Amino acid sequence: MIRVRMHPRDYGHPGMPGAPPQQWTAGMGGAPPPEWRQGTQIPVDNEAAAPPSFGPPPMQGMPTFQGYENVGGFNQMAPLPPPPSSTPPPEPPKMDFGNLTSMDEGACRDAMIQFVSEHCCFGSAPAKEMKITNIAPGHALHYTLETYTEFRSTGYVSEPYRGGFVDGPENGPPPPPWAIPCNADSLFLDQQKLIEVPHTATVRPCHACDARGYNRCHRCHGWGNVRCHTCGGDGVRMVHVHEQGMQPQPCFACGGDGRRRCMTCGGDGRITCRTCDGFRNLKCYVQLKVTFKNNKDDYILERTDMPDELVKDVSGTAIFEQTLMPVWPITSYFVREINENSIRLVNQHKGGFPGARQLMQRQVLRGVPVTEVHYSWKDVTTRFWVYGNERKVYSPDYPQQCCWGCTIL
Incomplete structure (x- = not known):
């Protein structure tokens, strides 16, 4: 026996082998039979x-799971408060601070010439x-504090079910949201991960197409053809014939039929359902979204008239650095x-990140x-600043900075 493999969108379509006979209606989504097209107005190309x-x-009808009573709806993530930490804070470590170096006159002059x-x-x-x-050598002090946090939320999502294993409630209760393992790829780097919560998946008929796998074409409204643009649906065009003037001729674009095949559905009158991708069913499950975020604040101590923000863009010398959970403030x-x-x-x-766990x-x-x-x-007396290990220069009052020496041709 020879079996014909059909695309899921074809199952149940009128005229397919094994499909029950049906009377065509406009709500079916398929193309109407020829006898329905006769004597009707050709649809406009939309x-x-x-x-x-x-x-x-x-x-409605979605299962509920212990530990996920407040799960968000479809495409609606609900936050999950983190469990309390049971790890005692470590003892304060000893803090040693490094030394700094200064620049001399020659280095300052070279920096200005390079600038x-x-x-x-x-x-x-x-x-x-x-x-x-x-020359007044000095140093700006730049202190930064970073806290790497993890935020978790859950919500229902759906995707086309293309067959295969479904990890449903029959395989056991789902693990608690904060017990599902998920680690960041790198510390202090913003990232987001999506995880299917085990044992929460179910398969449901697609609501967007009533499990048909297709919908009526939105361009031709299911007719499969549209009014010809060239002749406006009349099937004829007035053409100038030598020595006879304007004469009606069959439209060359539609062959005199007045209609053309719909380019969206290819004349079928239906398009594959975008929700289920033509597979008629959806896999629905609880999704866990884990968001890792690096929260950073800083303080700059710079006593000169140079803008403080310039300090952030250059390198310096590390005086003190500590990575710990939690850190102890410098005292x-x-x-x-x-x-x-x-x-x-x-x-x-x-306490600045409620709802998140500090890592x-x-x-x-x-x-x-x-x-x-x-x-x-x-006759000019002014000043400039040399800053950073890169020896950047800030000189807003440099005497010759407006096209000096340029010649207008």
Whole structure:
């Protein structure tokens, strides 16, 4: 015996082998038989029509599971409060702080010459001829605190069921949401993972197509053909014939029929259901969404007139670094503002992320060299700053910076 494998969308369609005889109606979604097309108005080509949009499956009849009483509906994730931590905090470690170095006059001059060379319209004379009158070396202190958190939520999702194993309630109760293993690929990196909760899957008929696998074509309304654009559905066009003037001729685009095959459904009058992809059934299950987020705050202590934000974009020297859960605030550094703001940020992070579990913390204190240089050139007296290990220059008052030496052709 020869078996013919058919696409799931074809099952139950009128005219298919083994399908029960049916009387065609407009709601069936298939193409009407020829006798229904005679004497009727040819449908207009509805090119701008969008495919039908269906909402999520109804929640009615979905199973409930212990530990997931507050699970969100379809495409609606409900947050899960984390379990209380039973791990006691570690003892405060000893804090050792590193030393910092400063820049001399030669390094400051070289940094200014390099800065001018990177700006094509700046004149190089001030950088080469300037007289440095004072150098005030110093350091900006940049303290950062990062708290890596994990946030979990659950909700129902659905996808086309293409066959295969279904891990349903008959295989046992699902594990608690926070007992499902899920680890971040790397600490302090934002990422998100989606996991199917074990033993929560069920198979349901597709609600979007009533388990047919197809829907009526939105462009031709199920007729399979549309009115010809060229002749407007008349089947004839007025054509200029030599020495006879305008004469009616059969439309070359539709062959005089007045209608053309629908390009969306290919003349079938139906399109595959986008919800179930033509497979008629949906696999519904509880999905666990795990969101890892790095929460970062910082404090900059920079006592010169240079904008503080410039410190963030350059490298410096690590004075102190600690990765621990939880970290202990810095309290013994010789700069009072650093101690105060470390305590403030650590306390702020303790209760700053409700609904999330804190996995790890990291605090870094680094010193960024900032040297203020006063100089004079001709009748100009001003200053600039050299900052960062890259020896970047901030010089808003450089004497020759408006197209110096450029010639307008």
